[in-house]
Amino acid sequence: MKLYDLELSGNCYKVRLFCALAGIPVTLHPVDFMGGEHKTAPFLAMNPLGELPILQDGDVLLRDSQAILVYLATQYGGEAWCPKDPAHLAEVIAWLSTAANNIQHGPADARLIELFGYPLDKASTVAQSDFILPVFEAQLSRHDWLVLNRPTIADIANFPYIALAHQGGISLAAYPAIRQWMTRIQALPNFIGMPAID
Amino acid sequence: MKLYDLELSGNCYKVRLFCALAGIPVTLHPVDFMGGEHKTAPFLAMNPLGELPILQDGDVLLRDSQAILVYLATQYGGEAWCPKDPAHLAEVIAWLSTAANNIQHGPADARLIELFGYPLDKASTVAQSDFILPVFEAQLSRHDWLVLNRPTIADIANFPYIALAHQGGISLAAYPAIRQWMTRIQALPNFIGMPAID
Numbered sequence: 459m460k461l462y463d464l465e466l467s468g469n470c471y472k473v474r475l476f477c478a479l480a481g482i483p484v485t486l487h488p489v490d491f492m493g494g495e496h497k498t499a500p501f502l503a504m505n506p507l508g509e510l511p512i513l514q515d516g517d518v519l520l521r522d523s524q525a526i527l528v529y530l531a532t533q534y535g536g537e538a539w540c541p542k543d544p545a546h547l548a549e550v551i552a553w554l555s556t557a558a559n560n561i562q563h564g565p566a567d568a569r570l571i572e573l574f575g576y577p578l579d580k581a582s583t584v585a586q587s588d589f590i591l592p593v594f595e596a597q598l599s600r601h602d603w604l605v606l607n608r609p610t611i612a613d614i615a616n617f618p619y620i621a622l623a624h625q626g627g628i629s630l631a632a633y634p635a636i637r638q639w640m641t642r643i644q645a646l647p648n649f650i651g652m653p654a655i656d
Numbered sequence: 657m658k659l660y661d662l663e664l665s666g667n668c669y670k671v672r673l674f675c676a677l678a679g680i681p682v683t684l685h686p687v688d689f690m691g692g693e694h695k696t697a698p699f700l701a702m703n704p705l706g707e708l709p710i711l712q713d714g715d716v717l718l719r720d721s722q723a724i725l726v727y728l729a730t731q732y733g734g735e736a737w738c739p740k741d742p743a744h745l746a747e748v749i750a751w752l753s754t755a756a757n758n759i760q761h762g763p764a765d766a767r768l769i770e771l772f773g774y775p776l777d778k779a780s781t782v783a784q785s786d787f788i789l790p791v792f793e794a795q796l797s798r799h800d801w802l803v804l805n806r807p808t809i810a811d812i813a814n815f816p817y818i819a820l821a822h823q824g825g826i827s828l829a830a831y832p833a834i835r836q837w838m839t840r841i842q843a844l845p846n847f848i849g850m851p852a853i854d
Contacts, residue, residue, distance in 0.1 A: 506791045507754075518743040522750035529746035545716040548727035552720035554749070555756040556705075562757055579777050593704045 459484050462512040464491045468618035469523040470511040471652040476527055476614045478650040480535045524554040527611040539611050549605045553612035560590035566619040568626025587628045598635040617643050621655045657682045660710040662689045666816035667721040668709040669850040674812045676848040678733045722752040725809040738809050747803045751810035758788035764817035766824025785826045796833040815841050819853045
């Protein structure tokens with residue numbers, strides 16, 4: 459199984475992290491992002507959005523970090539990381555939507571601006587962060603994990619860009635429950651970090 | 657089963673549409689959106705994001721239109737609308753992420769600006785639309801439906817705000833395959849429209 463990967467991408471990291479936690483062997487294929495390799499024809503043929511990560515597992519070729527987590531968890535992880543019953547599965551999916559929408563356009567985009575100079579609207583990333591982080595804080599004040607009473611891919615999908623929020627100038631000082639949740643994730647067996655996440 | 661609903665919301669419409677297509681009985685509970693009912697305490701207790709739709713099915717309470725589609729399809733629709741095998745399920749999820757991310761922040765946000773005066777950045781909604789609509793066009797030039805060879809919740813999740821794009825000033829003139837796909841969706845048995853979608 460091959461992951462087309464960028465070390466500094468939180469979306470790639472969430473796949474690397476999940477593979478480590480779930481004990482799924484994966485070969486990393488580093489992509490020359492600065493050189494624009496992800497926008498070349500062979501890569502656009504794999505993912506027309508021109509984004510990373512991309513997962514290749516035999517005949518299966520997948521884009522989108524949330525989708526890749528669902529695939530890996532349901533194909534290799536049993537029910538441990540992604541429940542199969544419709545109601546709990548849907549709860550997980552709701553948090554994956556939050557990762558793809560609010561966390562992406564909040565802390566993740568803020569980091570793209572500060573770290574990589576993306577021409578995005580900083581005020582809108584701050585507003586999105588101010589909107590969604592209190593929702594996480596409230597949820598994690600009442601529960602150790604986002605869904606059920608155990609770590610699932612809902613946590614793994616949202617963790618990276620929340621843990622990297624400081625790189626976009628988004629402070630977590632007002633969110634003690636989020637910080638405790640991050641500590642719980644970092645204490646999971648076989649946890650791995652990435653640059654700026656120990 | 658009760659749907660907390662707003663007639664003009666494309667996210668609520670995608671749930672109403674799916675229930676109609678799949679023959680799932682649902683009672684609509686119209687919410688006084690202009691009066692801010694969705695931001696009152698009872699509603700925030702159901703969905704801390706203060707957004708619609710919200711689905712209540714006995715003890716099951718769900719936010720997020722994508723998550724609700726997954727719930728309804730897996731609980732009541734068998735495999736017809738949402739495949740269970742991990743690779744195809746993940747393909748569906750990738751398009752749900754696209755709905756929650758690119759379509760939301762492209763055509764859907766453009767409509768929020770033009771129709772409801774939301775203080776969002778119009779240029780960014782146009783850029784997001786110009787980025788993602790060609791991806792749909794390419795996919796739908798080669799396939800009748802987004803995933804597999806049949807309509808799934810991937811199509812239903814993305815259809816509303818693409819069909820409403822004109823209300824945000826986003827033209828589909830350059831996208832004939834998208835327009836043909838919309839015609840196919842509108843021809844599905846038991847299809848229902850909403851204001852501005854016949």
